Amino acid sequence: MLPASNRMRSAPQFRETTRRGVRIPSGAVVLHVLATGVSEEPRVGLTISKSVGNSVVRHRTARRIRAAFASCVNDLPRGSLWVVRALPGAGESESLHNDVVSGIARARLKLESRP
RNA sequence: CGAGUUGGCCGGGUGAUCGCGGCGUGAGCAAUCGCAUCGAGGAAAGUCCGGACUCCACAGGGCAAGGUGGUGGGUAACGCCCACCCGGGGAAACCCGCGGGACAGUGCCACAGAAAACAGACCGCCUUGAGCAAUCAAGGUAAGGGUGAAACGGCGGUGUAAGAGACCACCAGCACUGCAGGUGACUGCAGUGGCUAGGUAAACCCCACUUGGAGCAAGGUCAAGAGGAUCGGGCAACCGAUCUGCGCAGGCGAGCGGCCCGCUCAAUGUCUGCGGGUAGACCGCACCAGGUCACUGGCAACAGUGGCCGCAGAUGGAUGAUCACCGAAUCGGUCACCGAGAGGUGCCGAGGAACAGAAUCCGGCUUACAGGCCAACUCGUCCA
């Protein structure tokens, strides 16, 4: 799981990231990334609407996405803000882990090419 | 063995690696790190009842409004639970019932039918009168007919012009009285009375009991700063609206969420209008109507005594991810055994677990739920 220091907690950060960040669709999820340039821990937030499923499905989806991020948390650039939006069907997706990891890799390429 | 009824329990398991949240403890100025330990449910769900707790000054009286509704008990309380009564269903175990009052009053009962709630009379039956006759008029009657969910007791006889509880026997049912049983709802028996009373209160209503309002986003403490929060629009800067707080101006009443009484407060109050647009932390918060075992009382719900146990506490919201092994349902088979067959059992292969995730906490109710286990009881068949 993600340590507490890597979790996004405030509504302004969510709004900034989803509105001004780069959007990368990847399978069952959509990633929003925003590079702030500040020398802080990267932060990750989740958006999982009711269309994904009931409470059990939504929580299981959130845990799997967080576990996928935790596996490569050291590869995230410092100061970056990430918001993951789960699409309907993500709860039953077999490739959720790979969707997240490959999305992170493509997002890093995009950030480096357009600083 | 088969069919069924009721109650209770479980509802994936084991291991490895990597993680997350709380509490405790040790180190560190601190960030943080180490160790130890705990970490979802029977419904955590729906939010339908009841309480605890907090605020509304106190939580007062009357009216209004709402709720409950057989009896007795259990409980902190309940619309819940237990036992019994009554009514209905079932062959039985057993199940279902908002189950007070229609002799306080008011309303309603469509269509059909003569008539739908004082009893009356369409067809009919009978008597008298008129007429050649068909029939008509006056009167008696309510057995028979048809309508309807429901038609003013049922059946048989006496009686009569025809009939009628007009009278009689039996039966059903009502009211009253007495006796017996029961704490009681009520039940049983005997007698008397009048021959008979429609339904609806989940229509108004009456009776008995009962309910003050809001809800942990309740509410409290602290810090910061003159702001803050939410919603809508915009790529964005930002713009607009509402609420709270602050500032200014004006009014004099305001509160006890319906009204009246009564009570309380009132210029540091309260209401209205205008103005310009800065927010987090902590407490509440997890040890109690607690769980479990034994004994005692009780038909039971439950209560009492004693021993043992400590059992989630997040806040963009922890309780997980990956891998390996085992694995229920289900599906398949040129397989084996049993069987007349339908099928059953075994073996092999595939497959890979229902409904569902705490958010102030308890007691219930209701709803969802693949599959499995246990116990008691009823009926049927066979054997001893």
Added chain:
RNA sequence: GCCCCUUUAGCUCAUUGGUAGAGCGCUCCCUUGGUAAGGGCGAGGUACCGGGUCCGAUUCCCGGAAGGGGCU
């Protein structure tokens, strides 16, 4: 988390316990050389679902489902 509201024809909504209606839309016909407008005929309903009360329920009572709203 807490507190409320709604559900009737394809859509928007009516309807004292007694055969469910209106407007728009739809089908067919008339009118026109043709279309629109206009006129006429008609179809279309598990009254969200399941129980109960009643002779009878869209309506009254109980339970559920779906959709929507509010709070600081």
